[in-house]
Amino acid sequence: MSILFKRFVIAFTILISALFVTSCDKTDDPVSTQEEHFEAIGMVFRTSGIEAARILRGITTDTLKGPEGAIGDALDITFIDEDENEIAPPSEPKLAWEIDDPTIFEVWQHPGEEGGYEFHIKGLKEGETKIEFFIMHEGHSDFRSGKIPVKIEHEEGSYGEPVGLIIFDEESGNQLVKINQDGSVNGNFALQNGTTTDHLVVKFFDENGTQFQPPVPDHGIQLSISNTNVAVITGQDAAEPYAFKIEAKSVGTAQLEISLLHDGSIEKTFANIQINVN
Structure with a gap:
């Protein structure tokens, strides 16, 4: 092997090594991302x-x-x-x-x-x-x-995720409307124009049928009516966060939508309930 060829091989090896070291040294590269790992014991x-x-x-x-x-x-x-x-x-x-x-x-x-x-x-x-x-x-x-x-x-009074809800008349305790787990609705609200319901109370139920009201203030309900010319929500009070009234404003139909809130955000929205005003 000639001296000239040996010198060429040595120079080429040095060049490649220098390039490899430069490419692997990311500490001098301001664009490279330095990963941060979370450390705890x-x-x-x-x-x-x-x-x-x-x-x-x-x-x-x-x-x-x-x-x-x-x-x-x-x-x-x-x-x-x-x-x-x-x-x-x-x-x-x-x-x-x-x-x-x-x-x-x-x-x-x-x-x-x-x-x-x-x-x-x-x-x-x-x-x-x-x-x-x-x-x-x-x-x-x-x-x-x-x-x-x-x-x-097993704990008495415990409950699972809400899968449906029931609306009761607060005074009589009678069930007025039930939204089932499959989204079907039993019952509706029928009012005479110009009248207002008694206080209505919402209770949720889990897949085992256990009825409950989630603790406040972390939870609450949001009520909305599709046509406020026909009916509006009244009678809400912070002392009774799951109670409300419906006031009939004019003849027609509307839909009541109830959502369960958690920390102010909607956690679950249930099927609409028909309101008929005669």
Whole structure:
């Protein structure tokens, strides 16, 4: 091999090595994205500001609990950093989880809040299992909690997601209208022009038929009438958030729409109810 050729090979090798090092060194590249990973060593779960459970370095002596056949109270998550101080969740919702036995319970979150750091335990049947949480980042986990025990028990007065509603006459307690789970409606409102109904009360029911009114002020109802020339909503009072009256304004028909609110946003809207004014 000639000396000239050897020098060429050496020079070419040096050039390629220099290009490789330059391309791999992104610290000098102002355009390159520096990934930020969320770092924590534990989690804290609170309901109404009261600590329900915590896990640190994958170890816990606590158990999360939920009601059978119903949705439990909201659980808010914070994290624990390496100095064992509580820190807020990362800004982007990307919470994930795995349940050892998903036939016992599932995680329920309000529509539009999926992946956020507030959740409810929806008990499916009595029993015990475990859940592990993850913070996901571009397809991999920045954090994993370790497994946390979960126990589902029967609780009196608990209820599940609203699937329908019933409107009662407040004074007599008589059922006036029912919106079924399949969206069909039994009953309507028939008024004489110029009259007003007694106070009407809305109660929701879950798939087991349990009737309930979600707690305020986190929840409430929104009422709207399609034709306010025919009828209007009156008689609403903050002291009775699920009660109202209908006042007939002129002969005709209109539709009443009822929506369940959560934190001021619509969580579920139910089928329309016919109003007839004669």
